[in-house]
Amino acid sequence: MSRTFMFIFAHPDDESFTCGGTLIELAKAKDTKTILYSATPGDAGKCGEPPLCQVDELAEVRKKELEKASKLLGIDELHIGDYQDGKLNKLPDNELKNDVLKRIEAVQPDVVITFPPHGLSGHPDHKAIQLATLQAVKETNVVKELYYATFPQSLADETGNPAYADPDDSITLIKSFSNEDLDPVRKALLAHRTQHLSVERVFPTIYNENGFMKFNNKEYFIKAWNNPSYTCGSILA
Numbered sequence: 717m718s719r720t721f722m723f724i725f726a727h728p729d730d731e732s733f734t735c736g737g738t739l740i741e742l743a744k745a746k747d748t749k750t751i752l753y754s755a756t757p758g759d760a761g762k763c764g765e766p767p768l769c770q771v772d773e774l775a776e777v778r779k780k781e782l783e784k785a786s787k788l789l790g791i792d793e794l795h796i797g798d799y800q801d802g803k804l805n806k807l808p809d810n811e812l813k814n815d816v817l818k819r820i821e822a823v824q825p826d827v828v829i830t831f832p833p834h835g836l837s838g839h840p841d842h843k844a845i846q847l848a849t850l851q852a853v854k855e856t857n858v859v860k861e862l863y864y865a866t867f868p869q870s871l872a873d874e875t876g877n878p879a880y881a882d883p884d885d886s887i888t889l890i891k892s893f894s895n896e897d898l899d900p901v902r903k904a905l906l907a908h909r910t911q912h913l914s915v916e917r918v919f920p921t922i923y924n925e926n927g928f929m930k931f932n933n934k935e936y937f938i939k940a941w942n943n944p945s946y947t948c949g950s951i952l953a
Contacts, residue, residue, distance in 0.1 A: 804841040
């Protein structure tokens with residue numbers, strides 16, 4: 717049976733930070749399609765240190781970075797919106813929700829993955845895309861399951877990242893990965909060259925080809941919503 721997974725985030729690099737290992741796992745699975753939607757091109761991000769481009773070039777540069785990362789992660793379809801970075805929470809009521817809804821209905825995913833309500837970093841764009849995605853999922857009968865890509869509070873306390881997390885007992889799914897499986901994730905993170913300062917801060921082993929660790933090589937999810945008409949087991953598990 718074919719399955720389609722749609723990852724909905726705010727910026728280029730959100731996918732690699734949160735779900736890179738899961739994307740690699742899904743890319744290996746038969747009859748499985750992965751789709752990534754980034755609502756913005758990341759035009760308010762950093763240009764690198766020293767700068768790798770001019771500020772007015774950043775959107776196009778980050779699009780190319782995301783295209784490279786997506787190939788490394790085996791993503792089947794990439795869609796990048798043209799909303800302004802840093803302004804998602806300033807959009808008129810329902811505009812972002814309607815955009816996400818339109819994209820969901822075009823793609824017909826079985827499972828949608830996005831940020832938790834706190835957005836992990838607390839970034840207003842992260843919180844805005846989460847809310848829009850939740851609202852959109854509930855308005856369509858297409859999606860069977862909605863998951864939040866998150867971190868347990870114990871891990872946040874241990875590592876200092878991310879800024880926001882969820883109680884350990886709220887985590888409903890944990891995926892573990894080998895170092896070999898996570899090498900493409902390391903390369904995908906490195907593909908976001910303009911954002912290297914953030915990557916280096918969160919992943920201090922990023923340049924260690926044989927010793928890269930991504931939060932104990934685990935990714936964590938909360939099952940946030942289940943279509944009442946769908947009663948089978950977890951599709952993402």
